[in-house]
Amino acid sequence: MTMTETREDVPAADADEATPAAQKKKKTKEKAQPMVSYTELFRYIAGWDYLVLLSGFVAAFLQSLVFPIAIVVYSELVAMFIERTLGQGTSSVTIGLSLFGGGKILTNASYEENMQELRKDSVSFGILMTLNTLLMLFSGVYYVDAFNRLALKLTVRMRREFFKATLRQEIGWHDMAKDQNFAVRITDNMEKIRSGIAENLGHYVEIMCDVIISVVLSFIYGWKLALAIVFYIPLTLVVNSAVAHYQGKLTGQEQSSYVRASSVVEEVIGAIRTVVAFGGERSESLRYDSLLKPALKAGKWKGAFSGLSDTVMKAMLFITGAGSFWYGANLILYYRDPSIPIDEREYTPAVVMIVISGIIVSANQISRTSPFLETFAMARGSASAILDVIDRTSLIDPLSKAGKILNYGLKGAVEFRDVFFRYPAREDVIVLRGLNVVVEEGQTVALVGPSGCGKSTCIQLLQRFYDPVFGQVLLDGEDVRKYNIKWLRSNIAVVGQEPVLFQGSIGENIRHGKPEATQKEVEDAAKAANAHDFIIALHKGYDTDISEKGVQLSGGQRQRIAIARALIQQPKILLLDEATSALDYHSEKLVQAALDKACKGRTTLVVSHRLSAIRHAHRIVYIENGKAVEQGTHEELMKLEGFYHKMVTVHSYDDSAEELLNELEEVAEIKERKMSYEVEPYQLGTRNSIVSLEKNAEFQMKNLNGLANITMNQEIDDPRVPSANFISTFFRILGWARPEWSFLIIGAICAGLYGVTMPVFSVVLAELYGSLAKPTDEEVLEQSASMAIISLVIGIAAGVVCYIQTFFFNLAGVWLTTRMRSKTFRCIMNQEMGWFDRKENSIGALSARLSGDAASVQGAIGFPLSNIIQAFTNFICSIAIAFPYSWELALICLSTSPFMVASIVFEARFGEKSALKEKEVLEETSRIATETITQIRTVAGLRREEELIKIYDKEVERYRHQILSRLKWRGLVNSLGKSLMFFGYAVTLTYGGHMCADGKIKFETIMKISNTMLYGLFILAQSLAFTPAFNAALLSANRMYEIIDRKPQIQSPESFEIQQNGNGTAYKTNVVQQGVSYRGLNFSYPSRPHIKVLQNFNLDINQGQTVALVGASGSGKSTCVQLLMRYYDPDEGKILIDQESIHHDMDLKTLRRRLGIVSQEPSLFEKSIADNIGYGDTSRQVPMQQIIEAAKMANAHEFIMSLPAQYDTVLGSKGTQLSGGQKQRIAIARAMVRNPKILLLDEATSALDFQSERVVQQALDSACSGRTCIVIAHRLSTIQNANVICVIQAGKIVEQGSHSQLLAKNGIYSKLYRCQTKAS
Known part of the structure; x- marks a missing residue:
């Protein structure tokens, strides 16, 4: 899919809808993730952390004083401008200005005296605002740093507790935890929690304290006017609360959707060979896209609610400001009556400005809380699933100290007494039905029986991975539930x-x-x-x-x-x-010898279908349908001629x-x-x-000597050094967002228009101030009314453009994120196997990158970008307005801008480098966590929980130090940007006051210039809060583009022309005969180029032939299959199908479409059994009848029909709810559905019991008829009917011929075969 793809392409229809089982499922509504209380986010606060939190609150409170102080002092100065310009005497009583010699009340003073006092007023204002600036700077630096450090500390603790709690859970919980995507929980969700309790909390506290103080101040100064306009604040609160409530619900839905989608990512990457072998890339892409749909829908609605909130708030800001000022002007005129003494004049220009400014600033501050409330809601929603795991009491806790420990040691007597059991994830299937088995101390007891009868379940019950539903598992006469779990497993x-x-x-x-x-x-x-x-x-x-x-x-x-x-x-x-x-x-010879040694003197339970491994056991127990139906020695059971006898006579070795x-x-x-x-x-x-x-002793000596001459024809790219050209990255993102260009253009225009509204309103506001200096009441009322009407129009326009820009930018952002996720996932699936072999491309790392980076990319064209456009448009418009009035004063206003720009550049540069390292460390922690949970059974069996917790803690500590290195400048940069605005007011109005006193400029002009320029700088400073998100978005986009841009080393030839069928699958048009030739192959795995696995390997396979490859482990047998599948390409030589090179003359999809493979370790998916079998042919919807026929051929139909849900039974992750033999039979059925021209069997029956193997082998023999087949097997009885048998040693074919021909040669194969005799 190209980057110009339409929105309709992503996400596509649900791929599962095309499967037989999915057709029976009803669609359920996506449920929102519940939220925890906000205080729960601080669960892990302790000790000195309380002092840090309290001091952070105090610092935030001190910063909240800055705006009220500025309002009072600024209003007093403006009042002095008005009254001293009128020359009618000073009616405003000042509190702030009088502290440093300003605000002197004059009566009947001359113009010169008024101007002289105006200079003192300006100086006093400058001193107060400078002190205010310092208060803002120091308090801001402290609380931002305090909250960021505390949030980091608390989330680090939560990460550790979550990882520890996950390891505490019993295996049954892990089987059931389908939606617990740990890569997402431990990366993306944790980062959202940190954001919810970091500096955003400090900003919110500052804003709310500011609101309270400003409102109280307004009522103290003029309760009548305050009461008339205070309705704006509850309106703001109601709107914000409603928006926060709904956004919280939508955030929960969004998170649940992303978690499910990430589970697909982990499953697909974990089974990537199976996915590409069966051409499942497209169906998996559709499945992934379908799970993104609810997140996309929730994201759209979040933008709609956010836009509505901004619209109401911004429109009401202008409207309320205009109306209240008109009303205030009337109050001023009323109390300006000379008959009213100065000390009784309740409403003066200063009072009116303080009241109006206090209410409007309060409401405006409240409107700024929407992003913070959304962040808090996201944090609460993200914490819910994490804290649920932490709070859950494990039914079988491997870290518990409880339980009996035998100081005198364990004897080892084992008994299964009337045990009934069913797996928690499959409660409708009873696995054990009253099992009774006794194993004496030091005995070796073998458990045998058909696949799925409960043999491996017995082993898991003894380890206490599960507990019986009824009955007891006894160890030395005590129920295993009474022992300490760690101690118990240390003896096993x-x-x-x-x-x-x-x-x-x-x-x-x-x-x-x-x-x-x-x-x-x-x-x-x-x-x-x-x-x-x-x-x-x-x-x-x-x-x-x-x-x-x-x-x-x-x-x-x-x-x-x-x-x-x-x-x-x-x-x-x-x-x-x-x-x-x-x-x-x-x-097997080496391993069995080791096992025979190991069993001596120990109680041993053996599960095996190989006679050589069980025949010398002290007792053999045959299990059928969860019950022990026969017990005895090999000889005793053979005399019974029952189940065991039948099994042995089917397939046995002497x-x-x-x-x-x-x-x-x-x-x-x-x-x-x-x-x-x-x-x-x-x-x-x-x-x-x-x-x-694959290892080769002869080749190693040659290749090690000639290592210096090896040339690696492969791409060596360092994924840790992404392109850092942010400008080109940004424009590329815009290219990817081409389907939303109309949204972005409209949104950008509206963001620009909204940015213009504030400078224009500043001019109107200055005119309102100026109207108060008019000599007659009529002029005051006329000008204030006209300005109020203009302000009303601006307010309505501002509301409209604000909603449009918020909604459209958000809409473009969520579409871009969805598209990036989908495209990156597809590109991941298209990479060659050698790419997945790299450490940095582990499941955890790729899943974390796909979830975390994709979420960050939205900041490139979402809310942060719209705010940046607003800020710069505002600033440019401010310059355009200010300079024509007075270039001199405008330059004074701009004097602080270099420092602001420098702070922006510094944070961007520093943040870019540290964020890259931060993501690397975060991926490593995710990798450790994901791999630990994936292999939880092995971890539990080895009692590695505490060790892995220490390893994880060490990585988390690295992560903490990396974050701290980035945060050390955050408080200074953030506070410097905001405080410079107040310093700008101090310098500008002090200098402007002197200019006004000297008659060089009118005070209205000073107000216009200062308000437009300094507010523009303030908005620019506010955009600093979004520059980290914007930079992070570009950095994340770079990392995703690394994957998207990477050209797979194995792909279809560029010159090969293919046709696309209706499903988008490529097929070659001509009919082929399917002969296969290996010509002069030399091969080394990309990660080990100095180790030759195949050297000058040659083999010709005619159409319809069955060729068997035999040889020692590591001789290169499976490598031949992998090269034919084009998992890898040979270093030299070529593979031909009907004389056409699969590397140069054949489309990759066409090649794999002809091949069907059954691997030694089959990968199954968390889908229904029918879907897993139907996965064999992803190019079409496989009819249910064909699925059943394939299952019958693989001897799987009977056990499938015995399940309550039959073919609709949903398998657990990786098919863990099935036995090894059952999984293998489903994998064989999957290959049969494909009806391949070339069948590849790599130890296809190795995991089957004797009865199943015989039936399945007959099915495979039948399947090979008429097909070209390559069979890898170490049981020679399964391959003696092959047309050609090749004995491979050291990467070469040392013997080749039919079964009879090789016997006649009396070579290696002949000796191997003659030593195999069937027991009658």
Whole structure:
């Protein structure tokens, strides 16, 4: 989509509406996020913080005195101008001017005497206003700094408490927390809370104190006049309160929408390989856009309400000012009667000006509170979900100190007694139905049964991830609920099917099992896990950095490190959940040997469908439908000829086969030990399906010697150095907002017109002042009435243009934000896999960037921009009015402007640099939080909660210091800009008074120049409050443009012409035969260019052939599939389909449309089962009948129909509510729906039990018929019917041929096959 796209394109229709399950769902109204009380935002205030808060309030109160003092002193001086010019005597009693020798009352004085006193009045005014300036400067600096520092401190504490509270929650809560997008909560929402209690609170307190003091002052000076116009204040309060109320609701809706949209971002980036493999970019984009709709709608209404508030306030400002001054003029004339003594004259020019100015300034100040009230509402709404988590009492708290701890140690006897259980997220499905299993101390008990029968659930119940609904899980005769959770889990070690490793060194990952372990203990554990040899072969040994989940290691290496991590705990109970299911024979041999050692002397629960892992168990328990239906040794169960016997006879391996296999693969082990390289750290986030690192011992030695000659044909861009050309960025943003140009043009014109209204009103106001100096009452009334009418017209015009500019700028801003979010998300999905491999592009970092930066961009053409336009238009108009009257006095007014401009430039430059660093640190905290929560099961099992809290606290402290470095000048810059206006009045009116006394200028002209120029400067100073938001918007836009502008390293050839079907999917027009050829491939992963994975790899696959790739872990099998999918491109060589290069002659979407893939670790989405299966063909709406047929082919239909919601069952995040085998079968069904021309099976049946594997394998064999298929498997029985079998070692094909041909060669494959015998 181009940047000139229409508004109708974003957001698009809800993609889910095209899915079968979604058609049955009713649309529900987006609910607003509830708000907490404002005082709750200060929950974490303590100790000296109260003093800081109190002193901040005091400083804000002192600053609130500035305006009332200025009103009194200014009104007194204007009264002196009027009365001394008239020469009829002084009727105004002064309080302020008399302090420094001014305001002397004269009767029957000469003109010269009046002018002489006017000079003294001017000097006294100058002194008072200078003191007032200093009061404003120092009090403003203090309270802005105090509130900013306090807000930072409190939100840092809240961040820590939120992260800690999230880790406290039980696993069931995490399963249910669909809308708890932690990247948004811990970044965007926290920043909104900080904004709500930072300097904005100080500004609000200052304004409200100012209002109260000014109103009281007005009633003290002239209650009659004040009573006549005070209605303006309650009107302002009512309008602002109503607007704040509705905006608060709309803000809650907006936040809820963004949280749901961010959840999609995390899910998609986490499963990016699945998304691109099935061409799901467009459907995911539509799904994301549909979730932005409620936020867009709420944003529009917020602008409408805000515009209405501004309209009423601004219009009433002018109208009330004009009417009240006309009434005041009548009061002055009434009390000007010479028969009334001076001391009895209730209304003088000074009194009238003080009363009117006090009421109008108060109302105007109240009208300024709308943005603050909106900020407070956003903070309260954002805090609601965060404090809900903090306040929630976890049902199973891993940080709780409660519970029994056995000082004499644990024996390890386990019993499941009549256990009933259902997952909190699937309460309609009973998983365990009265399970009874006893495991004696030191026994190894194997749990077997079909997928989804409850095997893994038993392991999770023993770890107390969940509690039974009924029944008990006993440990040494005590219910596990009575033990301290941390202590309980410290006695249990788990090795799962998909081991999770964390970012850091190998040594650190092993120490996660025992943080205080010595280096010797780490090495001993690695040796026990058969991992020591390959670790020390690495360039940095145990200090070698690996990325999260260990994606730079092969499956076998990851598993062995996980075993070492488990063994270092010296646990009493060892839980093995499909620990070897995904391994090839070589890796399984090493891992199984380690497990056999680990089981000795420990109570061990084994979940596996491999006979070699369970046949020697002391007891085997067969679970069916949540019940233990058979128990006994292998021999006893075989004699029963029941469920277990049936399972074994379906698919089994003889023990002698395992032994011979171990001998045959010693060569691969020797090669592995020769490897010596350094793995470079990078971060992939929490993606499930990245392929294992392919290693090659022979190639490593060659490539390390020739490393200096390697040329990397890839883009190396530093994402931390964005373009800082803010001017070009701003104009580019305007280009992106082209669909809203009409709104922006109208809004800019109205903002400019509104900026003109104040200088014009200042001239009218000066004329009103001048009317009081007219010699006759008739002239006074006539001129004041005419000026009042003009002011009324200005007020109506100001109200209209104010509403238009507020509404249109807001409308353009929310559309721009929505468009930027949508476009950036699409560009993220279009990047190549190597880009996602980088540390800075983790899930947490990208999600935080998309949510935080997109929200900031609105400031570039939203409310801040409109205020800046107003300020500069006002200032220019003021200059145009002032200079023709008196260039000399106008220059005096401008004397303070260089300081104001300097402060603006300084804050912009300084803020730009510090804000960039601030965002980097904030992304890092988001990454840590997101990855921790994503891997919460592993974190809980390893008891890493307290350790990760410390790590997170350290990053948050870095963030705090970075913010403080930016805030240290904020108070000075903000207060300097505002206080300079008062100093400008001091200088201008002091100098102007002398000019007037000398007869060089009339006092009305002084009023016109000073009011227009100084008010213009004041408005310009007020715009300082918006320059940080404007700068932040441009900086955020730069960061988003980095993603948008980045050209993916893997994309369709530019010269390739494609046709678009109705859904926008690209297809090539000619029919192809689907033959595949690998020609001379050399390949290294982008993050490790010095490690060759494939070298001179050649393979030809004819149309309709099934080719199997076998070999040791890390030999390059999965890399071949990834290169065909174009996840990566080879360094040299090419891949052809029907003699056409997939890199130069074929559209990327067309290529992937022909391919269907089933990966070893399938990624499922938080959608219905039907939607997940239908995801296999995102180019169309897959009929329900085809979905059911695909499920039947994958042997998934029966278990799906057993669920209460059947195909409409919504899976949890990443499909966590299903067993591994169930997830795999849905993934197979997804591939079947695609009906691909080329089918890629990467260990497609590794996670299935024997019965399922046999049925599914038959379905896959049938699916391969007539298709070109590439199969990766380590079970040779599943591939012996392949047309061609390729044995890969060290990135090369060492044997190739059919099953019979390879047997005849009597080579590697022949030996492997002969050692596999079926048990009858």
